[in-house]
Amino acid sequence: MLFHCMLLLMVSLMTIPASDVGHDGKADDFSSDALSRGPHSFDALHYDVSLEIFEGIEEIAGTSGLLLQSEESNLTGIVLDFKGMTIDSAWDAQGALSFLQESETVSVDLNSPLNSGDTVTVWFSYGGSPIIQGGSGFHWNMELGNHLSHYSVGMTPHSGRYMLPCWDDIYDKASMDTHLTVTDTLYAVSCGELVDVETGSGTTTYHWHHPQEISLYIWAIAVSDFIVVEDSTYGWIKYYTYPDVEIEPIFGKVDRMIDCFEATYCAYPWNQNLGFPFVGTSGFYEHNTIPFTVTGESIVAHEISHHWWGNYVTEEDWPEIWLAEGFATYSEALWEEWEYGFEAYTNYMFEIMQGYVASGKVLPIVPATNYWGTTVYDKGASVLHMLRYVIGEDAFFDGLQLYLADNAYSSTTTADLIDAFEATSSMQLDWFFDTWVYDYAYPDYQLSWESVQSGSNWEVSISVEQIQTLGPVFEMPVEFLIEGTEKDTLVVMWNNIQSQEETYTVSFLPQEVTLDPCHNILRSGLVSGIEEQEGSSYSKPPPVIFPNPAHSSVVILWQHHRQFTARVFDLSGRCVLKGRISSASTTMDVSSLPSGCYQVFVESSISRDSAPLTVIRQGDR
Numbered sequence: 001m002l003f004h005c006m007l008l009l010m011v012s013l014m015t016i017p018a019s020d021v022g023h024d025g026k027a028d029d030f031s032s033d034a035l036s037r038g039p040h041s042f043d044a045l046h047y048d049v050s051l052e053i054f055e056g057i058e059e060i061a062g063t064s065g066l067l068l069q070s071e072e073s074n075l076t077g078i079v080l081d082f083k084g085m086t087i088d089s090a091w092d093a094q095g096a097l098s099f100l101q102e103s104e105t106v107s108v109d110l111n112s113p114l115n116s117g118d119t120v121t122v123w124f125s126y127g128g129s130p131i132i133q134g135g136s137g138f139h140w141n142m143e144l145g146n147h148l149s150h151y152s153v154g155m156t157p158h159s160g161r162y163m164l165p166c167w168d169d170i171y172d173k174a175s176m177d178t179h180l181t182v183t184d185t186l187y188a189v190s191c192g193e194l195v196d197v198e199t200g201s202g203t204t205t206y207h208w209h210h211p212q213e214i215s216l217y218i219w220a221i222a223v224s225d226f227i228v229v230e231d232s233t234y235g236w237i238k239y240y241t242y243p244d245v246e247i248e249p250i251f252g253k254v255d256r257m258i259d260c261f262e263a264t265y266c267a268y269p270w271n272q273n274l275g276f277p278f279v280g281t282s283g284f285y286e287h288n289t290i291p292f293t294v295t296g297e298s299i300v301a302h303e304i305s306h307h308w309w310g311n312y313v314t315e316e317d318w319p320e321i322w323l324a325e326g327f328a329t330y331s332e333a334l335w336e337e338w339e340y341g342f343e344a345y346t347n348y349m350f351e352i353m354q355g356y357v358a359s360g361k362v363l364p365i366v367p368a369t370n371y372w373g374t375t376v377y378d379k380g381a382s383v384l385h386m387l388r389y390v391i392g393e394d395a396f397f398d399g400l401q402l403y404l405a406d407n408a409y410s411s412t413t414t415a416d417l418i419d420a421f422e423a424t425s426s427m428q429l430d431w432f433f434d435t436w437v438y439d440y441a442y443p444d445y446q447l448s449w450e451s452v453q454s455g456s457n458w459e460v461s462i463s464v465e466q467i468q469t470l471g472p473v474f475e476m477p478v479e480f481l482i483e484g485t486e487k488d489t490l491v492v493m494w495n496n497i498q499s500q501e502e503t504y505t506v507s508f509l510p511q512e513v514t515l516d517p518c519h520n521i522l523r524s525g526l527v528s529g530i531e532e533q534e535g536s537s538y539s540k541p542p543p544v545i546f547p548n549p550a551h552s553s554v555v556i557l558w559q560h561h562r563q564f565t566a567r568v569f570d571l572s573g574r575c576v577l578k579g580r581i582s583s584a585s586t587t588m589d590v591s592s593l594p595s596g597c598y599q600v601f602v603e604s605s606i607s608r609d610s611a612p613l614t615v616i617r618q619g620d621r
């Protein structure tokens with residue numbers, strides 16, 4: 001009854017702000033515009049942030065301290081990122097500091113020069129109305145059902161600067177203390193562990209301590225009239241929710257997702273701190289220990305998996321962001337495998353690969369040009385799927401674990417990943433990563449074959465030509481299924497030249513030869529039509545549409561399907577609306593439809609289904 005319950009919940013609860021786009025509700029037209037600036041003169045070690053939240057006037061009063069360590073001799077001043085609010089004073093243990101706040105930065109003269117290795121804590125007092133840029137910043141009075149939430153979002157590539165003076169680059173991680181003072185009817189959460197609660201005059205202050213270093217883009221705060229509910233399996237998992245919300249429909253499988261990722265990757269890295277704030281956002285964010293997501297199963301799995309991929313081991317710079325997003329997308333498929341079996345995994349990956357080919361994108365994964373695009377997410381996941389096929393189960397999963405262990409709490413590039421997989425596979429893998437990660441496109445195989453009888457056997461000559469016009473010649477083991485009327489056999493060609501022919505001997509008359517029958521390779525041919533399956537090893541429930549009745553837009557969720565086409569038919573059988581639904585974009589605009597009853601047909605590369613939809617126009621209510 002999972003999705004039936006979810007539907008009831010969503011109808012009663014959700015109002016989705018249309019303007020909000022998250023990390024994982026990505027805008028496909030985004031162009032990367034900001035690289036990290038590389039090494040600077042100091043290392044940010046710890047931020048101690050105190051924020052008083054005035055939701056009535058939408059202002060914040062803040063104090064923040066940065067413990068930094070000099071990385072050069074005679075460091076006399078620092079420049080930090082800060083934008084929006086106004087700084088009124090700065091000081092260190094010796095006294096007041098002179099500072100200059102400009103539009104994007106604050107420059108501070110230190111009271112005493114620092115030598116390499118020396119540390120100092122620089123404090124700031126500031127306040128005002130925080131700003132939002134590119135989704136990053138502080139969001140006030142966001143609706144979720146009958147509740148208002150106020151929260152900060154850390155968005156790539158800039159995030160911390162809208163909330164505190166900081167060094168706002170992904171690679172300079174720091175530990176965090178976050179003190180949040182809010183009206184005493186509200187509850188405030190941030191990253192890490194709740195270590196203290198103090199009541200004041202009409203206010204409550206919540207102190208959250210995050211002892212490990214994290215990048216600022218995964219630091220956040222969330223404030224609302226939350227109640228705190230513990231997970232029924234793991235009491236250390238919390239839901240910051242509301243009395244009128246059912247948690248089970250959305251988060252009923254969080255315990256098993258943790259089991260899945262701990263068994264597959266390593267122990268959960270964040271001291272048993274994990275909570276889900278119910279905030280009014282349509283984006284999905286992997287904020288560490290407090291991911292924002294109140295939607296479907298695969299997205300919950302995706303955001304939880306970021307606690308290993310991106311949060312625990314972090315891409316050193318944005319062009320390598322597939323090390324977070326490609327892995328989180330692949331984790332969705334591994335969750336399918338864990339919960340529903342290998343067929344569910346292969347179907348999920350087939351949809352991801354087919355969707356990527358259908359997108360027409362042919363870019364390299366690294367350097368990423370669109371941090372939230374399908375190349376980073378879907379081609380990234382496809383590369384992991386192919387690597388598993390190429391190096392085998394043990395080397396692949398051992399490689400994932402080795403990479404995490406070797407780079408725990410630090411930052412990496414793809415080169416570190418290659419090192420791990422080369423160690424566990426005992427293979428040299430440059431050829432694989434050079435073509436699939438750093439180069440363009442994917443193969444377009446043209447297959448031809450013929451057979452001749454030889455005694456009681458048949459000699460099958462299989463020819464493959466790579467006819468893609470963009471990108472390199474891809475080196476891959478390519479499987480062929482040779483089928484007779486009653487027998488079949490699978491053979492493998494190590495294809496490393498553009499045009500290649502191999503001959504295989506079989507004991508039956510070949511009727512058909514199929515290239516890559518198990519869909520192990522990202523390739524052009526995947527784009528062809530539906531492959532209906534006879535009987536599946538797991539159930540595929542119909543799509544869930546909410547709200548229903550709908551007024552302006554609907555969310556369409558279809559379990560086990562990452563991307564699919566949705567067509568809306570009216571009662572006369574006319575297709576009145578068509579859209580592509582993916583976990584990056586789960587909504588369909590139905591505002592053009594007149595009031596009435598419709599049927600929504602969904603179709604993916606592996607199945608079809610439908611569900612009814614009622615539209616009620618505003619004036620007809």
Ligand SMILES: [Zn+2]
Nearest residue numbers: 023024325328
């Ligand atoms: Zn993600």
